[in-house]
Amino acid sequence: MMNDSLFKKLSESIKLRKEIFLLTITDCDEHELIGFKALLLPMGEFYAASPPPPSLQQMILNHSEKLVKRKRSGTFTFTWNGLKVECFAEYFPVPIHLIIAGAGHVCEPVARIGKMLGFYVTVIDDRNEFANRDRFPHVDEVVCQSFLNFFKKAELTEQTYILLLTRGHKYDVLSLQELLKRQEKPAYIGMIGSRRRISGVFEQLKGDFPKESFDQLFTPVGLDIGAQTPEEIAVSIMAEILKVKNRTSGSSLSLMIRNYAKLGFREGEIKWNSFT
Amino acid sequence: MEQLHIIKRTMEIKAAGEDAALATIIRTKGSTPRKTGSKMIIFLSGRIEGTIGGGCGEAEVIEEAIKVIQLSIPIKHIVDLTKGLFYEDGGICGGIMEVYIEKV
Numbered sequence: 493m494m495n496d497s498l499f500k501k502l503s504e505s506i507k508l509r510k511e512i513f514l515l516t517i518t519d520c521d522e523h524e525l526i527g528f529k530a531l532l533l534p535m536g537e538f539y540a541a542s543p544p545p546p547s548l549q550q551m552i553l554n555h556s557e558k559l560v561k562r563k564r565s566g567t568f569t570f571t572w573n574g575l576k577v578e579c580f581a582e583y584f585p586v587p588i589h590l591i592i593a594g595a596g597h598v599c600e601p602v603a604r605i606g607k608m609l610g611f612y613v614t615v616i617d618d619r620n621e622f623a624n625r626d627r628f629p630h631v632d633e634v635v636c637q638s639f640l641n642f643f644k645k646a647e648l649t650e651q652t653y654i655l656l657l658t659r660g661h662k663y664d665v666l667s668l669q670e671l672l673k674r675q676e677k678p679a680y681i682g683m684i685g686s687r688r689r690i691s692g693v694f695e696q697l698k699g700d701f702p703k704e705s706f707d708q709l710f711t712p713v714g715l716d717i718g719a720q721t722p723e724e725i726a727v728s729i730m731a732e733i734l735k736v737k738n739r740t741s742g743s744s745l746s747l748m749i750r751n752y753a754k755l756g757f758r759e760g761e762i763k764w765n766s767f768t
Numbered sequence: 769m770e771q772l773h774i775i776k777r778t779m780e781i782k783a784a785g786e787d788a789a790l791a792t793i794i795r796t797k798g799s800t801p802r803k804t805g806s807k808m809i810i811f812l813s814g815r816i817e818g819t820i821g822g823g824c825g826e827a828e829v830i831e832e833a834i835k836v837i838q839l840s841i842p843i844k845h846i847v848d849l850t851k852g853l854f855y856e857d858g859g860i861c862g863g864i865m866e867v868y869i870e871k872v
Contacts, residue, residue: 493870499779506772518794518868519844527842527870565805567794567866580794580868582805584771610770764797765804 493527495541501531502584509586509612509651513560515552518567519578532581534560548572556581586651587612588679588737593639593667594658595622598684601726602655603631609730611653616642618663639663643670652678653733655713661689665696672697672705680736682713682729715742774807774818778872787812789833791845791869793820798863800849801825809872812837820867825849833869842870 505512513532517525530540530552538549555568556579565583569576590606592599595617606613607630614633617623623636635642639658646652654671656664664683671681683690690711697706714728715735735742774790781788793806801821808818808826810833820826825847832845845867 493872494775494778496779499775503772503776516792516868516870518842523841567804580792582771582792764795 494529498529498531498539498541501539505531505533506584506587509589509649511563511586512584513556514582514584515556516580516582517577518580519569519576521575525575525577532556532560548577551577552579555579559583589614589647589649589652590733591616591646591652591654593617593642593654593656594663595619595627595634596657596659597722598657598725598729600627601723602657602729603628605726605730607631609734617658639667640670643667643674648674648676648678650677650679653680653737654678654682655729656681656683661685661692661696664689664693668693668697668709669700672701677708680733681709682732683709683711684713684725684729685711687712710736770818771805771807774809777809777817781809782872787837788872789836789869790872791820791829791833791867793865794844794868795866796863797865798850800863800865802865810834810837810869820865823849825865829867829869832867836869836871840871842868844868 502512502514511534515530515532517528520526528544530538530544532538532553536553538553543549551570551572555570559566559581563583563585565581567578567580569578571577588611590611591614592602593616595615599615603613603615613631614635615623615628615631616635616637616639618636618638620636623634625634628634656667658664658667664685683693685693694706710732713732714725715731717724717728717731719725719728731742778788778790789810791808791810793800793802793804796804802819806820808816808820808829810816810830812834814830814834816830820829828847829845832843836843847865847867849863
């Protein structure tokens, strides 16, 4: 059973963007041990409300190693003092940080879907009338600041996804000048715009940056689903972000299934999925 | 994040002195509707929050969870979705999942 201190530590770790594992003993000959819970940080820090015997803790640590390395949830079993123990290690990844620059019409549904998907959402705009809590009550952060200053300091990691939905191409230029200068690289930079606007932005930047630095940009943003309204555009953009995050093709699943269906359904022995 | 949200809910439910159980998928085999780590809260009335995939499998887990609440003993339950393609409720995923159920 989860207690308050364990839960506090778990949610704090995620808030600080530190990944963490929650361990639960799910089966054991010694029934008292079932339900035991502890937290494990990738650096090996182990935290339990009431510490287990050191030898048991060591066994759990050893067996978690593979899952920690692979950043995956899984269940493992081992024998400790003649007892069979089963432990479920649940991975809590660092939530994706979605930064939306430009708090206009498209930003609203994008922010909403971002929250639905469990992302940590920051909205940034330099205008008070747009970057405020009344317009974005559900996002994690609303920042009213110049784009330039914001992107100078924003934390960029492989969990950072940036969308430039600003009101004019000069703001995109300012933002990109800062972003492309940075050593750290985000997972995704998407920029909305017509072909004309995009070439205008590139025209202004090309003197300062090598051609290759534009290859990492997703512009225009979104998947090709014929999006027109802000809501449709938001779906198209978020679908692209998921595609990048999950490293998939973004094409219809039915394309694949059509080939499988020709082979017919098959029954037979199946194996537990990996890491379980 | 959904996982954390459900755990947060269990803390709120416990603080309010309500009886409920938490079911978590800890292993899967083959094709299952939801993956390892998916969670669902079950109340004594049978009401649920979250989902571990719906259909017959979920109904089985709800029944088991009510026992867990009454007896205060955690259990594991295996949901077998390989029993053929013609479930009335459409649960035809074709996999097996192991679910750990504990009182909140």
